[in-house]
Amino acid sequence: MRTARLRTVHPVLWAGWAALATGAVLCVIGWYGISGERYAERQLPYLASCTVPGAALIIAGAVLLTHGRNALAAARVEELYGLLVAAEPAGVDESRQPAAAPLAVSGELLMVPGGTLWHRADCPLVAGKPEAVPVDSRVLASGELGPCPICEPSAADPDD
Structure with a gap:
């Protein structure tokens, strides 16, 4: 059952999780590099090469996760709608169905x-x-x- 669920996970979700993990690793590496340097001019390369791209990857991962979840939810809604439309009562002749009555007919x-x-x-x-x-x-x-x-x-x- 678990493998069936994993196959239905949208690929954008995997990309989002990968971007989040990579961004977190880059932020940790940048923090570790900055913590070992005393002067600001030696800390800037760590900020530019690790921390800023890491933060950008974290934001991109969050956006991808949100998009992936929305796409997955939309696919599920479409599937449920298809099931709802396909579920017609068996043996009912469409020509003998009564016309839909108006919901409200009062003049007041x-x-x-x-x-x-x-x-x-x-x-x-x-x-x-x-x-x-x-x-x-x-x-x-x-x-x-x-x-x-x-x-x-x-x-x-x-x-x-």
Whole structure:
């Protein structure tokens, strides 16, 4: 089981870990070289040749690890999406499936004070919320609120 997991690790992750390790080794070598020198002019070559490239490799390794993890997560999401799309109920005829019913059909329009959307009264986003109030036609006309993307009300719906 462990070998199967190792095969699925993204190559960018390996490069990130290698850059981090190399950068850490270079920083340690630079620190060791600097610690043995008394004068600053003798410490500068260690800074230039080991410590600064080591720090750059550590940063590059961190960026590669982040990118590799994001790529791995994206691949897993794509795989799960493929499984979800492929999982259709067996024996269901597509021609006999009922059409999707609208989510909300109420003509009454509501809004939540401080919100940015207006909804139908039976929209799941406002249904059962005591703070929901009827939408004033002046608010609709002013354009302060937008229509809910879930219940898709129209400004022509009766609201009074």
